Amino acid sequence: MDLESIVKGILERDIRSIAKAITSVENNPSEANIIIDRIFEKTGNARVIGITGSPGAGKSTLTDKIAKNLKEKGFAVGIVAIDPTSPFSGGAVLGDRIRMNSLSSTEGIFIRSMATRGMLGGLSGACLDAIDIFDAAGFDYIIVETVGVGQDEVDIFRVSDLNILVLVPGMGDDVQALKAGIMEIADIFVINKSDRNGVDRLLTILNHFNTISEKDIPVFKTVATTGEGVDNLINYILYVLNEEKRLNIKERRQERLRYRILRIINNKVINMVKNDNSDVLEKEVESVLSKEKTPYQAAKSIMELLCQ
Ligand SMILES: Nc1nc2c(ncn2[C@@H]2O[C@H](COP(=O)(O)OP(=O)(O)O)[C@@H](O)[C@H]2O)c(=O)[nH]1
Ligand SMILES: [Mg+2]
Structure with a gap:
């Protein structure tokens, strides 16, 4: 079932589509993003x-x-x-x-x-x-x-x-x-x-x-x-x-949205670090291990790198 038919199914209250959509939001943040963007208006x-x-x-x-x-x-x-x-x-x-x-x-x-x-x-x-x-x-x-x-x-x-x-x-x-x-x-x-x-x-x-x-x-x-x-x-x-x-x-x-947006940012930042090809996390781990940096300094370096 492709995302397009899932979205259509949700709006028609089709139980199978709803079940699939929830499985998607549980397991796949990028699918979650697409689904929610498409249905949020409703x-x-x-x-x-x-x-x-x-x-x-x-x-x-x-x-x-x-x-x-x-x-x-x-x-x-x-x-x-x-x-x-x-x-x-x-x-x-x-x-x-x-x-x-x-x-x-x-x-x-x-x-x-x-x-x-x-x-x-x-x-x-x-x-x-x-x-x-x-x-x-x-x-x-x-x-x-x-x-x-x-x-x-x-x-x-x-x-x-x-x-x-x-x-x-x-x-x-x-x-x-x-x-x-x-x-x-x-x-x-x-x-x-x-x-x-x-x-x-x-x-x-x-x-x-x-x-x-x-x-x-x-x-x-x-x-x-x-x-x-x-x-x-x-x-x-x-x-x-x-x-x-x-x-x-x-x-x-309002509180729900505030909380939710912050959650999304949180997850996105973590995923950015995890998916970064330059192994930035591993490098920073090494520099903390060797006491070159503290964990806080390492996190700051990563944030600066990602937010350029
Ligand atoms: N005596 C009695 N047992 C109840 C009542 N409500 C639930 N139970 C029983 O308590 C157990 C736990 O119920 P459950 O709904 O699974 O609790 P949950 O873990 O809070 O979801 C089950 O065996 C129910 O049958 C009640 O009002 N009185
Ligand atoms: Mg229960």
Whole structure:
């Protein structure tokens, strides 16, 4: 399939083209560049929902329920599931794949797994490209599921239009262990597995967090496996996503672009150095090894050479 037909297919929401395009942005930065340049004009309509939380919190189960519910309401939903526990060989964890595969064939819902390691352009770059692909294909909602442990993932969470943090009872101490800052950027707290003991204790912790940080982040209780509480959550999600000002959606999108452009520059510079035929990197490595230069001086020399 050539890039031209992939681009055409994306705009017609052809599942095979979308899948191929995402594979391209994962593996081939120059193809990513061509695809995004061609489709970007059609982006900007989808809403991006980030769902994060510890492994096993029920994110995939909840995502599955939310996606099905949105589909019943007539919306098309794209899901990007990012899992860092995946092996180097790429491809996300099998469990998620199998469980969420029921969705991949359902019309109106498309799920794509991405691994966090071994990706050429970096996870967040490929993820942001994947979001554009879904967006240009006319998906109304794009859900990005991340574990929220790596900086890359926190960055993705940070640039969504709406951020949902999934917590579970009995993880009082784990709340403190969450990546610093992730509580601060949540728009919604979900206490999933609320069929278990310890809901009140977690509620107290979250209320305390709201008090000390002078915030009023709403808390929803769900049982993702049965769907209990999911309707309430979705109603709120739909309501708040319409309140552009309240979520500062414009500022969030500016932030997303700022971050993304910097990522692209970052990757381009690194690729320029790696692809440079004059072995500039090797030469500088030698000069640092022999103490002729420091690593900082070597980097400066390379930058000067490349930016001539
Ligand atoms: N008891 C209970 N189990 C749940 C609930 N939500 C998810 N689970 C189970 O928790 C396990 C992990 O769920 P999963 O969605 O894969 O979590 P993820 O790692 O956060 O994506 C699975 O066995 C689910 O069936 C819930 O609300 N209550
Ligand atoms: Mg999962």
